[in-house]
Each structure stands twice: as structure tokens, then as C-alpha cells.
Amino acid sequence: MKLVMLGTGAPPPTVEKNGPSNGIISGEKLFLIDAGRNVATQAVRAGFPVDQIDNIVFTHFHSDHYTGFGEFFISRWIMGAKEPLKVFGPAPIVEIVKRMLLYYEYDIDLRVNEGKSRVGTQIDVEVVSSGDTFSVNNVEISAVKGTNHGNVDDILSYKFHRNNKTIVIASDGSPTNQLLPFSKDADILVMHACVPELIQGRFGGNSETARIVASHHATFKEIGEIATNAKVKKLVFSHVVPPLAPDARVIEGISEYFSGEIIAGKDQMVL
Ligand SMILES: [Zn+2]
Numbered sequence: 385m386k387l388v389m390l391g392t393g394a395p396p397p398t399v400e401k402n403g404p405s406n407g408i409i410s411g412e413k414l415f416l417i418d419a420g421r422n423v424a425t426q427a428v429r430a431g432f433p434v435d436q437i438d439n440i441v442f443t444h445f446h447s448d449h450y451t452g453f454g455e456f457f458i459s460r461w462i463m464g465a466k467e468p469l470k471v472f473g474p475a476p477i478v479e480i481v482k483r484m485l486l487y488y489e490y491d492i493d494l495r496v497n498e499g500k501s502r503v504g505t506q507i508d509v510e511v512v513s514s515g516d517t518f519s520v521n522n523v524e525i526s527a528v529k530g531t532n533h534g535n536v537d538d539i540l541s542y543k544f545h546r547n548n549k550t551i552v553i554a555s556d557g558s559p560t561n562q563l564l565p566f567s568k569d570a571d572i573l574v575m576h577a578c579v580p581e582l583i584q585g586r587f588g589g590n591s592e593t594a595r596i597v598a599s600h601h602a603t604f605k606e607i608g609e610i611a612t613n614a615k616v617k618k619l620v621f622s623h624v625v626p627p628l629a630p631d632a633r634v635i636e637g638i639s640e641y642f643s644g645e646i647i648a649g650k651d652q653m654v655l
Contacts, residue, residue, distance in 0.1 A: 608641020
């Protein structure tokens with residue numbers, strides 16, 4: 385089992401980083417964790433044709449985590465997927481899927497009326513709650529509410545386990561008291577960081593908005609302490625706010641609280 389970072393960016397479109405998404409590679413298959421901007425292209429770049437990806441696991445539904453969902457879904461069908469797409473995630477997923485299908489209904493009908501089979505447009509939705517476990521592609525997955533993320537109640541962190549390897553992907557936000565036991569002894573812990581001094585002055589000079597944005601995200605101290613206390617082997621940061629904050633600044637900040645290996649996540653990095 386391997387982690388491939390498909391997008392390490394954030395809401396602002398940048399040339400350097402795609403929208404927040406990861407992939408878990410298990411055997412010959414890959415499944416997605418979130419579906420940010422350009423996830424379909426990024427999966428192809430990683431060597432996984434979209435029609436062969438059958439599962440997506442969502443952490444939460446801030447738009448940057450699913451702007452690539454619709455494009456992935458429709459491209460997967462156009463490229464020939466014959467199996468239903470299976471999606472897992474917290475409760476709003478039911479409405480998100482329903483509305484996304486409406487958005488593409490016109491295009492789907494056009495293509496079906498020309499003879500393309502509707503098979504492959506089906507989406508099977510599984511609502512996941514904190515404490516649930518399930519499996520995808522022989523990977524055991526468990527979910528907890530591992531972070532507080534502003535006013536987003538429906539948010540899940542995930543642990544992936546196969547063949548003595550454990551990867552934890554924390555959702556956006558500050559750790560809840562569940563994240564530490566959940567991450568214990570993980571080989572890889574992925575967290576996202578915020579550099580508050582670099583977002584002041586953005587948002588049209590609205591410091592109140594900057595303050596709210598900063599409060600939605602984990603501090604260097606919170607990230608470093610979780611990694612230290614959970615004794616994780618590798619700490620990876622991704623989806624940094626702002627997205628082009630210098631890696632050295634983030635590493636410097638976290639390393640005050642964690643002396644282990646810190647990796648700056650990059651698009652297409654495989655771990
Ligand atoms: Zn978010």
C-alpha cells in the first residue's frame with residue numbers, strides 16, 4: 385500500500401499545486417481521498433486511467449475538496465467505466481451526489497441518445513460516521529472525527545491499514561482528542577498546516593476573514609505535538625494555507641515541536 389499525493393494545493397488556483405486530493409494505491413488499484421481541482425488529470429499522470437478508479441472517500445465538503453468530483457465522474461464514464469462509482473463520506477454526500485448528477489444530466493442524456501450505455505453513471509453512496517470501519521481494495525479503513533474545522537460538523541479523518549503499514553490522513557482543522565489515539569504509531573501522518581502571518585492582508589485586506597480562515601486550520605504546535613505524542617514515523621504536510629507558503633517556513637515551525645522526519649508534500653509524490 386502506498387500513498388500518492390495527487391494535489392497539495394488549496395482553494396486559490398496555482399500553477400504549482402492542484403486541489404487537495406490523495407490516492408491510496410493497493411495492488412494494481414488506486415482509490416481517491418477527496419477530489420480537488422484536476423484530480424482526474426492527476427490520477428492519469430500517476431498512471432491510473434480514470435475508468436479504472438471505482439472508489440472515492442471524502443473527508444468533508446468544503447468545495448476545494450470536491451471541485452474535481454464532477455469532472456472525474458463524467459470523464460470516468462466517457463472513458464468507459466462499466467462499474468458503478470462507489471463514494472464514501474460524511475452525511476452531506478447524499479445531497480452532493482444528487483446535485484452533481486443533476487448538473488451532468490443533460491450531457492448524459494445527449495450521449496445515451498447517441499447509443500452510449502448509461503451503465504457507469506450509477507453512483508453508490510455510503511454515508512460514513514465517526515467510528516465506522518469499511519474496506520476498499522483490500523485496505524482496511526477506519527474513520528473518526530479527528531479535527532474541528534470551523535463550522536463543518538460533518539468531517540472525518542481516515543486511517544488506512546494493509547500489510548503492517550498504516551497511513552493516517554487527518555482532515556482539515558485542529559486536532560480533536562480522538563486524533564492522537566487514532567494516529568498512534570502510524571507510518572505516515574498527513575496533516576495540513578496554516579501560516580497565519582502569510583494570510584493577513586489577503587481577502588481584500590479583511591483581517592477578520594483572515595482570522596476566521598486561520599482559526600479553521602491546525603497550528604504548527606498542534607501538528608508537531610500530535611506527531612510527537614503519537615510517535616509517527618513520517619509527518620507529511622500538504623494543503624497548506626496559503627498554498628505557496630515556503631516549505632522551509634512550515635518545516636521550521638513544526639520542528640519546534642517534532643524532531644522526527646517532516647516531509648513537504650508535493651503533487652505526485654509517492655510514499
Ligand atoms: Zn475544509
